[in-house]
Amino acid sequence: MAPPLTTAAAQRGEAAFQAARRAKRGRALLGVALFLAALLASAWMSEFHPAALVAGLPRAGDYFVKLLPELRWGALFGGWETEGSLAFWFYRLDKWALLLLETANMAALATLAGGAAALLLSFAAARNTAPNRWAYVLARRGLEAVRTVPEIVYALILVWAFGVGPLAGIIAIALHTAGALGKLFAEAIENAAMGPWDAVRAAGGTWVQACRFAVLPQVAPNVVSYLLLRFEINVRGASVIGFVGAGGIGQELYLVISQNYYEEISAIIVLIVIVVAMIDLLSDRVRRGLVGEARA
Amino acid sequence: MLELQNLTRRFGDRAAVDGVTLAIPDGAMVGIIGRSGAGKSTLLRMVNRLTEPTSGRILHDGVDVTALRGRALRDWRTRCAMIFQGFNLIGRLDVLTNVLVGRLNHRHGPLATLNSILLNFTPAERAMALDALDRLDLSEQALQRAETLSGGQQQRVAIARALLQEPRLILADEPIASLDPHNARVVMEALRDVNRREGLTVLVNLHHLDTARRYCDRIVAMAAGRVVFDGPPAALRAAEVQAIYGVPEEALEAETPSPSGALPA
Numbered sequence: 074m075a076p077p078l079t080t081a082a083a084q085r086g087e088a089a090f091q092a093a094r095r096a097k098r099g100r101a102l103l104g105v106a107l108f109l110a111a112l113l114a115s116a117w118m119s120e121f122h123p124a125a126l127v128a129g130l131p132r133a134g135d136y137f138v139k140l141l142p143e144l145r146w147g148a149l150f151g152g153w154e155t156e157g158s159l160a161f162w163f164y165r166l167d168k169w170a171l172l173l174l175e176t177a178n179m180a181a182l183a184t185l186a187g188g189a190a191a192l193l194l195s196f197a198a199a200r201n202t203a204p205n206r207w208a209y210v211l212a213r214r215g216l217e218a219v220r221t222v223p224e225i226v227y228a229l230i231l232v233w234a235f236g237v238g239p240l241a242g243i244i245a246i247a248l249h250t251a252g253a254l255g256k257l258f259a260e261a262i263e264n265a266a267m268g269p270w271d272a273v274r275a276a277g278g279t280w281v282q283a284c285r286f287a288v289l290p291q292v293a294p295n296v297v298s299y300l301l302l303r304f305e306i307n308v309r310g311a312s313v314i315g316f317v318g319a320g321g322i323g324q325e326l327y328l329v330i331s332q333n334y335y336e337e338i339s340a341i342i343v344l345i346v347i348v349v350a351m352i353d354l355l356s357d358r359v360r361r362g363l364v365g366e367a368r369a
Numbered sequence: 370m371l372e373l374q375n376l377t378r379r380f381g382d383r384a385a386v387d388g389v390t391l392a393i394p395d396g397a398m399v400g401i402i403g404r405s406g407a408g409k410s411t412l413l414r415m416v417n418r419l420t421e422p423t424s425g426r427i428l429h430d431g432v433d434v435t436a437l438r439g440r441a442l443r444d445w446r447t448r449c450a451m452i453f454q455g456f457n458l459i460g461r462l463d464v465l466t467n468v469l470v471g472r473l474n475h476r477h478g479p480l481a482t483l484n485s486i487l488l489n490f491t492p493a494e495r496a497m498a499l500d501a502l503d504r505l506d507l508s509e510q511a512l513q514r515a516e517t518l519s520g521g522q523q524q525r526v527a528i529a530r531a532l533l534q535e536p537r538l539i540l541a542d543e544p545i546a547s548l549d550p551h552n553a554r555v556v557m558e559a560l561r562d563v564n565r566r567e568g569l570t571v572l573v574n575l576h577h578l579d580t581a582r583r584y585c586d587r588i589v590a591m592a593a594g595r596v597v598f599d600g601p602p603a604a605l606r607a608a609e610v611q612a613i614y615g616v617p618e619e620a621l622e623a624e625t626p627s628p629s630g631a632l633p634a
Contacts, residue, residue, distance in 0.1 A: 268457035272527075275417055276534055277447030277474030283488050286470055290461040 101351065140339040163340050173348050175239060176321035179314075180307035183243045187250025191216075194251070196284045202262055202270070203281055213259075220252025224310050228319040239320025246307050246314065254303055260293040262288055286324050302355040306330035308352055310344050370394055371416070371570065373536065374598040376425035378411050385411040387594035388425070395537070398564045398571045400581030403591035409574040412591070413540045416572070417446050429538075439535065440477075447474040450531035452545035452560075456523040460516030464507065464526050467515050467594025469521060494533075501529040507558060521552025528559050541561065541573040545580070557584050578610065 142162040151158035163169070194212050196202045203209035227245035235241045269287035278286065315323020322341060329337040371393040378386045379392050386408040389597060393399055396490045401409050414420040416427060418434070427434040429445070437445050476484075484490075490498075502508050505525040510518060515526060524544060531539055545553035548606070561584050564571045575581045581588050582602040590598035590605075590613045598609050610618045 268455050269459045270421055270452065272451070272453065272457035272459075272530070273470055273473065275446055275451040276470050276530065277421060277443040277445075278470065279443065279473075281482060282473050282485055286459060286462070286473070290459050293461070362624065 074136055078253070085255075139335045140342075142336045142339060162336055163344075165337070166344075169325065169341060169344055172322040172325055173344060176311045176315075177308055177348065177352070179239050179243050179246065179321050180304060180311040181188050183246035183250055183311070184300060184304045184307050186243070187247040188296075188303065190247070190251040190252055191254035191258055192296065194255045195262055196288070198255055198259040199262035201265070201267055202284060202288060212255075216252045216255035216259075218252070219248055220256065222249070224249045224314055225317060228314045228317045232318045237318040237320075237324075242311060242314045242319030242321055245319060246310055249310075250303055250307060254299055257299045258292065258296060261292040261299075265291040301360050305349070305356055308349055370428075370430060372426075372428040373412075373416075374426045374428065375417060376427065377410075377417060378420060378425050379423045385420075385592045386415065387595075389590065389591075389596055391596065391599070393572065395570055396568045397587060398585050399560065399573070399587045399589060401572065401574045401591060402576075402578060402581050402591045402606050402613070403597075405571060405576075407591040408594040409591055410542050411594075413451075413492070413542050413572060416538075416540055417449050417451055418442060419451075423607070443474050447534050448536050449538035449540055450534040450536035452524070452527050452531055452539065452541040452544045454546045456520070456527045458523055458526055458530075459513065461510050462515060464502065464515050464518070465495065465498055465511045467526055467532065468501060468529045468533055471496060471530040472497075474534075477535075498529065498533055501532045502526075503527050519552075520548050521555060524552065525549060525559065528556065528563075532563065536569060538570045538572070543574050543576065546576055548611055553580070558562035560584070578605075589618040 107175065121318050128257050143156070144162065145156075150160075152160055163287055197204065197208040198212035198216055200209065203212070207310060224245045224296055230329070231241035235244075265288050267287075269291075270283050273283040273287045311321045311323070312326070313323050314326070315321040316327040318324060322345065326338070326345075328343050371391075373389055373391045373393075374388060376389045377384060389408075389412060392600055400414065403409055411420055415422045416434075418437070422435060425435075429448075434445055459470070466488060472490065472494050473485055475494075499508060499511060502511055505520060505528060507525055507529065510522060510526075515523060518526065524547075527544075539560065544560070545556050548556060557580060560571055560573060563569050571584070573581075575585075582605070585602065588598065588600065588602055589596055590609070592613055597613055598605060607618060
C-alpha cells in the first residue's frame with residue numbers, strides 16, 4: 074500500500090502526477106498501435122507475404138550453395154591449374170586486384186571531391202553561419218536535391234554523357250557524397266558555439282575568416298570522422314556502380330553474375346568483403362588518431 | 370569622441386535599450402553598471418554593431434557608425450575591440466593564433482585572405498602577438514591550446530587579442546563576471562593600464578559597484594534600458610544606489626559578494 078499523504082499539497086501533487094502518467098501511457102499505447110497498423114499496411118502494399126518468403130528462401134539458399142567453390146583439401150594450395158585449389162578459385166586475382174584498386178581509388182577521389190564541395194556549401198547551409206536567407210535556402214535545398222538522386226541514377230546519365238569508365242562513376246558518387254555530407258557538416262556547424270564567431274567578427278574579420286577561425290576548428294573532428302565514414306560507404310557504392318558501366322569491380326561482377334559463373338561471383342564477393350573490412354579497420358584507426366589530435 | 374544619440378533596441382515589444390544618449394570623450398574609462406537585464410550588454414554590442422540598433426545613431430568623431438557597411442564596418446570593429454564575459458577564444462587553436470585573430474583586418478586583398486585562411490601570419494605580426502602575451506605574463510603559454518588555460522589566463526589572451534587590433538576603444542562586456550577575485554583584479558588592472566598608458570577609451574560593463582568605483586573615472590548606471598545615473602564615482606551615494614538597484618547598497622553587497630572586497634585596496 075502507498076504510504077498516507079500528509080498534506081493537501083502533496084495529495085494534489087500526487088493526483089496530478091498520476092494523471093500525467095496515465096495520459097502519457099495512453100499516448101504511448103496509441104502511438105504503438107498506429108505504428109503497428111502502418112507497418113502491416115505497408116507490408117501488405119509492398120507484397121511482403123510470409124508465404125512468398127517461405128517459398129523463396131530455399132531458392133536463395135540454393136543460389137548460395139551454387140556459389141560455393143569446389144575446394145579439395147588435398148589440392149587446396151595447388152597451382153592455378155589444379156582444380157579444387159584456392160589459386161584455381163581466384164584464378165584471375167591479378168585482374169580483380171587491379172579492379173579493386175580502381176574501385177577504392179574511385180571511392181577516394183569521389184569522397185575528397187564531394188567532401189570539399191560539401192564543406193564549402195555547408196557554411197551557407199547552416200542556420201547560424203549562413204550569410205543571408207537566400208544563400209541558406211539555396212544551399213539547403215540544393216544539397217537536398219543532389220542527395221535525393223541515388224548514385225546509380227547519376228551513373229546511368231553520366232555513362233551516357235562521358236562513356237563507359239570510372240570517370241562517370243567518380244562524378245556520380247561525388248555528387249551524392251556532396252549532398253549527403255553537406256547536410257551532416259551543416260548540422261555539425263549548427264551545434265558549434267558561437268562565442269568565437271562573435272569574437273572574430275568583433276575583431277573586424279570577414280565572413281570567410283569567421284568560418285575559418287571560429288567554426289572550422291570546432292567542427293574539424295566531426296568533418297574528418299564523417300569523411301572517413303563516407304569513404305567506407307563509397308567503397309561499397311563504387312563496387313556496385315560498375316553494374317551500369319561506370320568503372321570499378323562492379324562491371325566485372327555484373328558480367329560474371331549475368332553469365333552464371335558461380336565460382337567467380339563468390340571469389341569477387343569474398344575479395345570485396347576483405348577490402349571493405351580492411352578499409353573499415355584502417356579508417357577506424359585514423360579516425361581515433363585524428364579526432365584526438367586535429368589542430369585545425 | 371563617441372556619441373550615442375537616442376539609441377534604442379527592441380526585442381519584440383520589449384525595449385532592451387531605450388533612448389540612450391551619451392557622449393564619451395577620448396581616453397575615458399567608463400563603467401556601466403546595473404542589474405542583469407538592464408540593457409548593458411545590448412548597449413555595448415550596438416557600439417560595434419554585433420547587435421543592430423532599432424533606432425538612434427552612434428557617431429565616432431563625427432562619422433555615423435550606424436550607417437557603415439562592409440569594409441568600413443569591419444574597419445570600425447577593428448578600431449573598437451571587444452572583450453567578452455565568456456572570453457570567446459577558439460579553444461582548439463593555440464594561444465598565439467588566437468591573439469593573431471586581432472590582426473585579421475589589417476591586411477587586405479585576396480592574397481591576404483588566402484594567407485589568413487592558411488593561418489599564415491608575418492614574423493612582424495607574430496612578434497607583436499608575443500610582445501602582447503609577454504606584457505600579460507603569458508609568453509610561456511603561447512603554443513598551448515587556448516582551452517587548456519584557466520579562466521583568468523583566457524581572459525588575458527582575449528585582452529592580448531584586443532590589443533593586436535590596435536584599437537582606439539575597448540568594449541568590455543562583463544569581463545570579470547566569470548573570474549575569481551584575483552584574476553578579476555588582474556584583468557581590471559590590465560584594462561586600466563591600457564587606458565592610462567595608451568589613452569584608449571574603455572567602456573566596461575560591470576556587475577559590482579565597488580569594482581566600478583575603484584577603476585572607473587565615470588559611472589553610467591542603467592535600469593530597464595535607460596540611463597538612470599551618469600557622473601563621477603563620488604556622486605554615486607546611497608540614495609542613487611537605492612534608485613538604481615531598488616535596494617540599499619548593503620543589501621546589494623549581501624546578495625552578491627563582491628570580487629574585489631576581499632582584496633587590499
